[in-house]
Amino acid sequence: MNKKATGFYESFDRKDGSRTTTYCAGCGHGIVQKLIAEAIADMELQDDTVFISPVGCAAFCYYYFDCGNVAAPHGRASAVATGISRSIPGKVVIAYQGDGDLGAIGFNNAFQAANRGDGFACFFINNSLYAMTGGQMAPTTVAGQKTTTTPYGRDVSRDGYPLRVCEVFAQLEAPTYIARVSVADTKRIMQAKKAVRRAIEIQRDGKGFAFVEVLSPCPTNWRMDSIESARYCTDVMEKTFPLGCYRDRSSEAEIIQPRKATTTLRDLLGSSTVVESVVDASFPTIGMKFSGFGGQGVLSLGLVIAEAAGRAGRFVSWFPSYGPEQRGGAASCSVVMSGQEIGSPTVDAPDILVAMNQPSLERFAPNVRSGGAVIYDPSIPVEFKPPTGVRMLPFPAIEVAKNAGVPKAVNTAFLGALSAHDLLPIDDDHLLSALADSFAAKPHLVEKNIEVFKAARQTVWEDKVEMGR
Amino acid sequence: MRKFIRGNEAVIIGALSAGCEAYYGYPITPASEIAHAAAEYFPVLGKEFLQAECETGAINMIYGAASTGKLVMTASSGPGISLMQEGLSYLAGSQLPAVIVNVMRTGPGLGNIGPEQADYNQAVKGGGHGNYRNIVLAPASVQEMCDLTIRAFELAFQYRNPAIVLADAVLGQMMESLHIPDKVMESPCTDSWAVRGDSCTRNNLITSIYLDPDRHEQHNQMLQDKYENMQKEASAMTYRIKDAEIILTGYGSSARIARSAVDALREEGIRAGLFRPITLSPFPIQQLNSAAMGRNVLVVEMSNGQYRNDILLHLERAKDTKVELINRMGGNLVRVDDVITAARNIVGVKA
Numbered sequence: 001m002n003k004k005a006t007g008f009y010e011s012f013d014r015k016d017g018s019r020t021t022t023y024c025a026g027c028g029h030g031i032v033q034k035l036i037a038e039a040i041a042d043m044e045l046q047d048d049t050v051f052i053s054p055v056g057c058a059a060f061c062y063y064y065f066d067c068g069n070v071a072a073p074h075g076r077a078s079a080v081a082t083g084i085s086r087s088i089p090g091k092v093v094i095a096y097q098g099d100g101d102l103g104a105i106g107f108n109n110a111f112q113a114a115n116r117g118d119g120f121a122c123f124f125i126n127n128s129l130y131a132m133t134g135g136q137m138a139p140t141t142v143a144g145q146k147t148t149t150t151p152y153g154r155d156v157s158r159d160g161y162p163l164r165v166c167e168v169f170a171q172l173e174a175p176t177y178i179a180r181v182s183v184a185d186t187k188r189i190m191q192a193k194k195a196v197r198r199a200i201e202i203q204r205d206g207k208g209f210a211f212v213e214v215l216s217p218c219p220t221n222w223r224m225d226s227i228e229s230a231r232y233c234t235d236v237m238e239k240t241f242p243l244g245c246y247r248d249r250s251s252e253a254e255i256i257q258p259r260k261a262t263t264t265l266r267d268l269l270g271s272s273t274v275v276e277s278v279v280d281a282s283f284p285t286i287g288m289k290f291s292g293f294g295g296q297g298v299l300s301l302g303l304v305i306a307e308a309a310g311r312a313g314r315f316v317s318w319f320p321s322y323g324p325e326q327r328g329g330a331a332s333c334s335v336v337m338s339g340q341e342i343g344s345p346t347v348d349a350p351d352i353l354v355a356m357n358q359p360s361l362e363r364f365a366p367n368v369r370s371g372g373a374v375i376y377d378p379s380i381p382v383e384f385k386p387p388t389g390v391r392m393l394p395f396p397a398i399e400v401a402k403n404a405g406v407p408k409a410v411n412t413a414f415l416g417a418l419s420a421h422d423l424l425p426i427d428d429d430h431l432l433s434a435l436a437d438s439f440a441a442k443p444h445l446v447e448k449n450i451e452v453f454k455a456a457r458q459t460v461w462e463d464k465v466e467m468g469r
Numbered sequence: 470m471r472k473f474i475r476g477n478e479a480v481i482i483g484a485l486s487a488g489c490e491a492y493y494g495y496p497i498t499p500a501s502e503i504a505h506a507a508a509e510y511f512p513v514l515g516k517e518f519l520q521a522e523c524e525t526g527a528i529n530m531i532y533g534a535a536s537t538g539k540l541v542m543t544a545s546s547g548p549g550i551s552l553m554q555e556g557l558s559y560l561a562g563s564q565l566p567a568v569i570v571n572v573m574r575t576g577p578g579l580g581n582i583g584p585e586q587a588d589y590n591q592a593v594k595g596g597g598h599g600n601y602r603n604i605v606l607a608p609a610s611v612q613e614m615c616d617l618t619i620r621a622f623e624l625a626f627q628y629r630n631p632a633i634v635l636a637d638a639v640l641g642q643m644m645e646s647l648h649i650p651d652k653v654m655e656s657p658c659t660d661s662w663a664v665r666g667d668s669c670t671r672n673n674l675i676t677s678i679y680l681d682p683d684r685h686e687q688h689n690q691m692l693q694d695k696y697e698n699m700q701k702e703a704s705a706m707t708y709r710i711k712d713a714e715i716i717l718t719g720y721g722s723s724a725r726i727a728r729s730a731v732d733a734l735r736e737e738g739i740r741a742g743l744f745r746p747i748t749l750s751p752f753p754i755q756q757l758n759s760a761a762m763g764r765n766v767l768v769v770e771m772s773n774g775q776y777r778n779d780i781l782l783h784l785e786r787a788k789d790t791k792v793e794l795i796n797r798m799g800g801n802l803v804r805v806d807d808v809i810t811a812a813r814n815i816v817g818v819k820a
Contacts, residue, residue, distance in 0.1 A: 014674070047668040052533075053676075062674050068664035070536045071676035073559050076529035079521075083533025083541070084664075086517045087491060091666030109529065112522040261515030265485050266470075268510055274471040274646050303644070310473045310646045317611075318473075319643040322499055322582070343729030345643045345722070348804050 007037025028216025075106025283339025292356025416456025528556030538663025558597030562677030583800020
């Protein structure tokens with residue numbers, strides 16, 4: 001008398017209430033699934049297990065397995081298992097995949113999960129073709145094998161060679177267990193049973209990725225009877241796919257530890273002195289553009305001003321050039337500050353332009369609004385007629401920064417000049433505190449930059465005195 | 470607390486304030502700072518962060534993690550979001566809540582990394598296969614990058630449906646002052662459907678397969694009823710519309726540009742107003758009609774008119790009502806001045 005398999009539902013109510021499966025006579029799926037279900041039941045893990053069904057003949061594993069069930073998209077059971085196992089550490093997660101599912105469309109997901117040592121057991125059913133969709137070639141189709149898409153036999157010179165997944169995975173450091181077994185005869189089934197149990201024990205113990213490939217007969221698509229197909233498995237498939245244990249580090253593998261919080265969001269965000277913006281109808285909307293070469297500190301200059309405006313309770317936005325643009329060549333950013341909510345954060349026609357190199361001067365200066373100002377280093381040759389009503393303010397930022405002993409602080413020199421020209425309606429206190437905080441990671445530069453800022457301011461003031469203003 | 474912060478980082482602050490527990494994603498400009506912030510914040514807060522091998526992997530990890538009832542998210546841009554469409558269809562079909570942020574860049578194909586709004590149809594109309602809809606929220610500020618990410622989680626769990634935060638490169642890259650939410654949302658109860666590997670959820674099943682056509686039709690109909698029911702979540706905001714003779718409309722950063730144009734038009738005596746949808750799916754049909762019915766409309770967007778087409782679809786209008794489009798593509802922003810000129814032309818004022 002056959003012993004009733006454990007680990008399955010009493011009756012398959014998600015199917016039709018019977019206790020018959022969707023599998024053909026002689027198919028290996030039923031045997032493999034019985035081995036898995038019994039192992040889960042024997043280890044009393046049904047409450048702790050999530051089983052992931054693939055797409056293909058085994059799509060309806062959730063008809064049978066009495067545990068939590070998830071049905072994955074085609075090829076993605078391993079990726080789904082990654083998401084599940086990392087969400088419920090300590091639980092038993094099982095991905096069950098066919099050879100098209102895992103070997104072809106989803107190979108990278110399984111491979112990468114193996115490479116990360118993700119905490120799930122992956123059962124890989126190799127029947128050498130796509131069964132559900134009508135017997136097409138799979139990555140595991142053996143050389144010369146006829147399938148519906150290799151009607152003349154698999155031609156390895158054009159279709160590639162059968163993919164030996166165990167051997168590929170065995171190149172990876174992370175997997176805890178890798179084995180290839182077969183369910184073609186009783187002796188092999190007993191070996192398969194051991195491998196299945198080992199893979200599930202590893203999950204019970206939280207010891208990482210376990211992979212079991214199972215050579216499994218498909219009499220329907222192979223167009224053989226049960227006995228012939230079992231023989232094909234052993235005599236033909238095993239030549240390409242040798243059985244054996246390719247890796248077993250279950251005794252020394254470390255237990256995957258769940259992540260633990262070591263801080264709070266508040267601590268991560270640190271402190272800030274930005275205050276709530278206040279509506280102030282008397283404060284105009286000012287659009288500023290900062291531009292130059294990448295590496296000149298164009299973006300950070302805009303940022304310091306925006307941060308200072310935020311601390312002063314103004315509405316403010318900062319929008320940078322980004323991506324490859326910021327890694328070479330030109331860099332620019334727009335800052336809009338206002339006494340009311342800001343519309344467009346981009347600045348088509350700036351009120352103030354800081355141009356740190358010639359291309360940016362040529363590109364942006366013609367758009368500066370009448371009544372606006374352009375500040376630039378006089379070492380840049382000016383080869384265009386400034387738009388009417390625009391003040392051109394040459395400022396020797398490069399020289400000022402160099403003389404202060406911080407040649408890189410050209411942007412800080414421009415900041416001082418903007419302040420001295422009264423172009424920034426923000427208190428110097430806010431500018432200086434924002435400037436200092438911008439060097440939080442390099443505190444030794446704070447004092448030096450403040451010196452540059454002050455030197456720049458002095459230069460503008462002296463210049464004004466000289467000009468008799 | 471307030472902090473001057475980048476839009477992409479605000480998404481993660483919103484996610485953490487919603488109680489998000491896992492982030493799976495693949496880097497792409499201009500969305501990568503979302504992954505950077507998640508990588509910085511999630512692990513040290515005891516949450517999961519994983520850089521997936523590809524977007525297909527990421528969305529299926531989301532599918533798995535969402536199956537356990539956890540709050541999970543991913544973020545990407547154009548090409549990456551396209552790769553996730555099968556997964557979005559599965560999430561919708563299996564009724565799994567998840568938040569997907571799309572910081573839109575240009576297309577089709579590789580395009581470039583500049584801002585565009587050409588993924589509107591993909592997000593709002595479905596994008597993947599089957600009769601499904603996403604919840605789609607359209608932030609227009611750094612504050613909303615945070616707040617609408619929180620709202621996306623709320624709606625995703627309320628309706629067990631994927632929710633997309635449809636941002637664009639401007640919103641992702643720009644910085645503004647962000648009010649950091651004061652508290653973290655309570656985790657929703659998911660015992661009735663999640664699969665967590667415990668006795669409470671042992672009988673639960675996550676699937677989208679129904680072999681029997683009648684049963685599957687029933688499932689489809691249930692989804693349609695759910696989408697119908699979502700309509701009450703539609704929201705929008707208006708600005709200076711009370712006496713407006715022309716309504717400018719756009720979402721995301723285009724709405725910001727339109728707002729600047731409204732102020733400038735008002736200054737020259739043209740009574741302009743702004744209608745800005747906050748939810749794109751469900752579309753704020755009633756709000757649109759109460760704001761714009763009987764008035765001329767100028768649509769501002771960075772696409773070939775995908776959002777404009779929904780205005781045409783939903784706005785009840787007389788034969789002589791104008792619905793016109795001012796748009797840019799390819800990574801160009803619409804210029805405020807061009808919006809002003811287009812609006813003047815509609816109301817028949819010469820500059």
